[in-house]
Amino acid sequence: MKSLLKKRLLPVVAVAAAAGLALSGCSAGGGGETKEIKIGVLATDKGNLAFGMDEAKAAIGVSMAAIGGTIDGGEIDGVPVTIVYEGTDGTSASAQTAVKKLVENDGVDIVFGPVSGDEGETVVQYALTTPEVTYVNGSASPVGMTLAGADNFFRFHGDSAMWMGGLGDYAYNDKGYKKIYAIAEDYSFPYDNAGGFFSEFCAAGGSVTGNSWVPVGTTDYSSIIAQIPADTDAVYVGLGGADAASFLSQAVTAGVKKPLVGGTIAVDTTALSGDANIADVAVGTIAGGPVPGPDYSSPEWQAFVAEYAKQPKAFPSPSIFSILYYNSFNSLLLALEEVKGQLGSPDQKDLRAALTALEWTSPTGVIKLDANRQAIVDNFLIEVVQGADGKLTTKQISQTSGVKQGTKTYDRFEGCPN
Amino acid sequence: MSSSKQTSAHSGTWKRWVTTQNVVVAVVIVLGVIFPLVVDRPRFWLPNIGVRTLWMGTIAMSLVFLNKYVGLLSLAQMTFAGICSYGIGYFSVTMGLPIIPSIILSLGVGSLAGYITALIAVRTKAIYFMMITLALSQVFYSWASQAIEVTNARRGIAPIPRPNLGFIDLNDITTFYYFALFLAVLSYVIFRYTAKSQFGLAIQGIKDSPERMSALGYNVNRYRTAALTLAAFVASIGGVILVFDRNQVDPSFVSLDSTLNILVVAVVGGIGSLGGVFIGGLVFALLQNFAQDFTDRYMTLTGLVFIGVLLFFPAGLVGLGPIIRRLFSKRAKTSASKASSDTPTVERRAGTHNKKGQHK
Numbered sequence: 001m002k003s004l005l006k007k008r009l010l011p012v013v014a015v016a017a018a019a020g021l022a023l024s025g026c027s028a029g030g031g032g033e034t035k036e037i038k039i040g041v042l043a044t045d046k047g048n049l050a051f052g053m054d055e056a057k058a059a060i061g062v063s064m065a066a067i068g069g070t071i072d073g074g075e076i077d078g079v080p081v082t083i084v085y086e087g088t089d090g091t092s093a094s095a096q097t098a099v100k101k102l103v104e105n106d107g108v109d110i111v112f113g114p115v116s117g118d119e120g121e122t123v124v125q126y127a128l129t130t131p132e133v134t135y136v137n138g139s140a141s142p143v144g145m146t147l148a149g150a151d152n153f154f155r156f157h158g159d160s161a162m163w164m165g166g167l168g169d170y171a172y173n174d175k176g177y178k179k180i181y182a183i184a185e186d187y188s189f190p191y192d193n194a195g196g197f198f199s200e201f202c203a204a205g206g207s208v209t210g211n212s213w214v215p216v217g218t219t220d221y222s223s224i225i226a227q228i229p230a231d232t233d234a235v236y237v238g239l240g241g242a243d244a245a246s247f248l249s250q251a252v253t254a255g256v257k258k259p260l261v262g263g264t265i266a267v268d269t270t271a272l273s274g275d276a277n278i279a280d281v282a283v284g285t286i287a288g289g290p291v292p293g294p295d296y297s298s299p300e301w302q303a304f305v306a307e308y309a310k311q312p313k314a315f316p317s318p319s320i321f322s323i324l325y326y327n328s329f330n331s332l333l334l335a336l337e338e339v340k341g342q343l344g345s346p347d348q349k350d351l352r353a354a355l356t357a358l359e360w361t362s363p364t365g366v367i368k369l370d371a372n373r374q375a376i377v378d379n380f381l382i383e384v385v386q387g388a389d390g391k392l393t394t395k396q397i398s399q400t401s402g403v404k405q406g407t408k409t410y411d412r413f414e415g416c417p418n
Numbered sequence: 419m420s421s422s423k424q425t426s427a428h429s430g431t432w433k434r435w436v437t438t439q440n441v442v443v444a445v446v447i448v449l450g451v452i453f454p455l456v457v458d459r460p461r462f463w464l465p466n467i468g469v470r471t472l473w474m475g476t477i478a479m480s481l482v483f484l485n486k487y488v489g490l491l492s493l494a495q496m497t498f499a500g501i502c503s504y505g506i507g508y509f510s511v512t513m514g515l516p517i518i519p520s521i522i523l524s525l526g527v528g529s530l531a532g533y534i535t536a537l538i539a540v541r542t543k544a545i546y547f548m549m550i551t552l553a554l555s556q557v558f559y560s561w562a563s564q565a566i567e568v569t570n571a572r573r574g575i576a577p578i579p580r581p582n583l584g585f586i587d588l589n590d591i592t593t594f595y596y597f598a599l600f601l602a603v604l605s606y607v608i609f610r611y612t613a614k615s616q617f618g619l620a621i622q623g624i625k626d627s628p629e630r631m632s633a634l635g636y637n638v639n640r641y642r643t644a645a646l647t648l649a650a651f652v653a654s655i656g657g658v659i660l661v662f663d664r665n666q667v668d669p670s671f672v673s674l675d676s677t678l679n680i681l682v683v684a685v686v687g688g689i690g691s692l693g694g695v696f697i698g699g700l701v702f703a704l705l706q707n708f709a710q711d712f713t714d715r716y717m718t719l720t721g722l723v724f725i726g727v728l729l730f731f732p733a734g735l736v737g738l739g740p741i742i743r744r745l746f747s748k749r750a751k752t753s754a755s756k757a758s759s760d761t762p763t764v765e766r767r768a769g770t771h772n773k774k775g776q777h778k
Contacts, residue, residue: 046717087710091670092574097466101707104462118572118668125577125665186564187572215563411573412566 034109034343037081037336040102042095042113042123043138043325045087048241052115052321053087056138058311059325063333065307076333079341084108088119095119099126103133109343110351112329113138115321117160117189120145127153134348136332136355139324143192144409146374152347154355154373156331157324158290158403160189161196161410163264165379165403167288168200171261175286177201177234179209180261183224183247184238186213186412193263194238195410195417197288202416211414214243221247225254234258237285240265248278262287265320267384272392282392285384290364291320293382293396304363327362334360365401372405379403442739443606443693450599454592464595467703469663472598473499475699476605476656478684479692480649483609486690487618488645489625491548494535496680497555498650500562500672502528502657507575507667508568517581525654531558532650536643555677563669574668578661588662598659602696605652609692612648621645686727688734697735 041060044052060083061071068074073082086102088094095114099122102108111133114123120140127135127150137145137155141163146155158165171177180201184190190213198208209232212224219242228235235258239247244266251260260266262285272282292301294317304326308318315322335354344350359368365378381397410417457463481495505524509515515523539550562569569575580588588594612618621641624631628638661667670676679702687698705723709716731737 045714087714087716092666092668093664093670093676096664097470097706100462100466104459105466105707118670121573121576122666215560412571 034079034341037076037079037110037341037343038106038108039081039083039110039112039332040099040106040108041083041085041138042088042098042102042111042115042119043085044090044115044119047089047091049090049115049321051315051319052090052139053085054313055315055319055321056113056115056325057085058308058314058318059322060329061311062304062307062326063330066330067333067337076336077340081336081341088114090116090119092118092122095122096126099123103130109133109348110332111135112332113140115139117142117187117192121188124148124150124153132347134343134351134355136328138328139321141192142188142409143195143405146372146405147407147409151373152352154331154352154369156328156367156369156375158375158377158379159405160192160264161199161408162377162403162405163290163379164193164196164200164288166200166381166398166400167261167286168197168202168206169204170381170397171197171234171286172201172204172206175234175259177206177259177261179207179231179233180236181209181228181232181234181258182211182236182238183221184211184213184236184263185216185218185240185243187216189240190238190263191410191412194236195408195413196406197236197261197263198413199406199408199410199417208415213412214239216243218243219246221250222254225251225256228256228258232258234261236261236263237266238263240268244268248282251281252278256281260285262384264289267382267394268320272384272394279386279390279392282384283386286381286397287383287394288379288381289320290377290379291323292364292380292399293394296380296396296399298363298365300361301363323364327364327367330362331355331358331360331367334358365399370404374405376402376404446693446696447599447603450603451596454595461591464591465663466707467700468595469598469659470703470706471696471699472595472602473656473659473663474680474683474702475687475696476602476659477653478680478687478695478698479605479609480653480656481680481684482687482689482692482695483613483652484645484649485684486692487613487625488621488642490543490642490646492535492551492646492649493548493677493681494532494551494555495649495653496677497558497672498528498532498535498653499657499660500667500676501531501558502654503661503664503667503671504562504569504575506658506661507578510581511575511578512568512570518583521658525651525658528654528657529647529651532653533643533647535650536646540639540642540646552677555672556674559669559672559674562672569667569669572669574666576666576668578665578667580662580665594662598663601655601659605655606692608648608652617641617644682724686724686735688736690733691736694734694736701735 041056043056044050057071064070064074067076069081071083073080075081084106086098088098099111102111114120115138117140120137121142121144123135124145131152133152135153141160143159143161146153182194184194209229210227212227214224237244237247237260260281264287267285267287305318308314308322335351335358338354339350342350356369356373359366367375367377370376379400382394383397384392385395387393453468454460454464477495477499481492484490484492502524505527506520509520509523510517535551535554539547542550563572565571580594582589586593586597588597620636624636624638624641632638683698683702684695686701687696688694705720709719713719727735
């Protein structure tokens, strides 16, 4: 009898204990109180964007300094914040490995990054499979990322088509370019970047006299320059980094007399500080992007630039990557402060609500989100000018506020984009 | 009497299978099978380490097979795998074909690519063969980066979700891991079987002396072509695992970096060992995931590991086995000789006698 009682009692006690444990476990873990926030940062630290990690750390350093933290973490309303970093090489493969490691191995609550467009498209696909983690984009700019339907993915800067916002109209109406020849690198970023420009330019009434899509790393542009028709008013240069520098120096040699229209990364410091005397062709180039000209000044911008300069490994002036990473990370930090470090449950709903409702004045203007969790931002048009010392620099033409995302993603196109 | 004969024949066959190599293979397969059960975070370990090791190993194994049995170092194996991956993306996503026919067609396309490469490259050998396969793989890379109608250029084809094949649902990561393990073991069996078949002996003969085999009436180039096509088929099996691991396909699959990674995996594992590549793959996957936890210069660390392996274990990590065995046997010998020097002479003689008797 006794043993029977024992036999019956034991499972009951065991089940009750298990239920009790499970309940207490639920109230500790699932009940919603956040004890610690772990943010995983994806940034490039090798390959041709190897400086991405330093720029990301500089941006995060500026943002964390404002709450008394460091690049390794801090505290928000008593909740400790830890930041871990994972380096990539800018390819989708390395981003996939790194993001899985951050989420599954390091157990981060929030993923922040990545840098390149190839990586971004992969990370969004991964975000769709992990709805419990919140993703805040770093600087990846393909249009389609916020149109993929990932409710947990937020982007606090413009896409690469938005970066051309206003330039098409300006080229057609103010500069009077009616026919433009397009040269651009053959990958997703220039598709969207050129797509944004030409859709506006063509809508204004302009036409395209031809498109040359060149592989990244092309050094010889002589045959392409020779193809530019004589009745072209201007040439669109959707190249970046060393490719843009090569093109500009060869355009001088070949005697290109057409004015240029630059993609967002065509007239950065790499291209303008090239060895050859490229002033003949570069001066007068107009371009659009999220980075204001050197003459831009707002209190937020000045504060950012001053704080950025204090960061280790900072460039002489902030690059496009540090600006985008700062705007994005600071948006995240502001939302975390809004919810007092409590992410909410299920699926970090409080944090996501705060991110969605966020509106603040960043160094580059007001940032708020649309229904696709894509930022509505300010965009800048700039023109290359020759400074008093003969060095090439840029001058801001205009600042457009409230630039919204279109719903169109671009692929390689001939003539005007469809 | 006859039954005892049968038993001894049985035990003979059985003993024939119990070689050191087979025991090691069995242990490795068992470790592979229990891997998902012993890791603490399967959603990280299975895709990032397990499945990655398996596809890198399978592709590298096709390289090792060609090197070991045909004497040709092919740098196009990653490309064949990538072609198969592209095939699956194109047939299933772009054309909307069901997944099983897509996989079968893509294995065919990958093998066909190997056959065509063989037709071009098979008359060359050594460095020239390597250069031609490298050149062809780069041609495909450039084409894949540009051909927007087929490969969707740089953006690639995505997403390629892991399918539910009806009898097996690959969406579950553990199931997918076992599926990958099955394919990797199958590839290994194909190569082991081929190496022992008449065909395998012929290609090994061709490797040692093509002139002599030619004089014996073998069509050397045809045999080499067949071996290359078979290796491309196995690389394509690796491509099947790869594309469902990555859930997309883009030109980085067939870039020079990926090609060289496979070569590194093969060399680190052991360029002369079919199974050793999985050790190479494991080391490489671990380095890719964890090297940067120790140092910012993690590419340098990976390079140093590679140099270290080449310096100290020229036969790859799998060469560690014989080294350890030699160490042990040396120690055993010294301890045996020590023990024997301690024992009285008579007993030693008796021991020898006994041994002899047993032998008789």
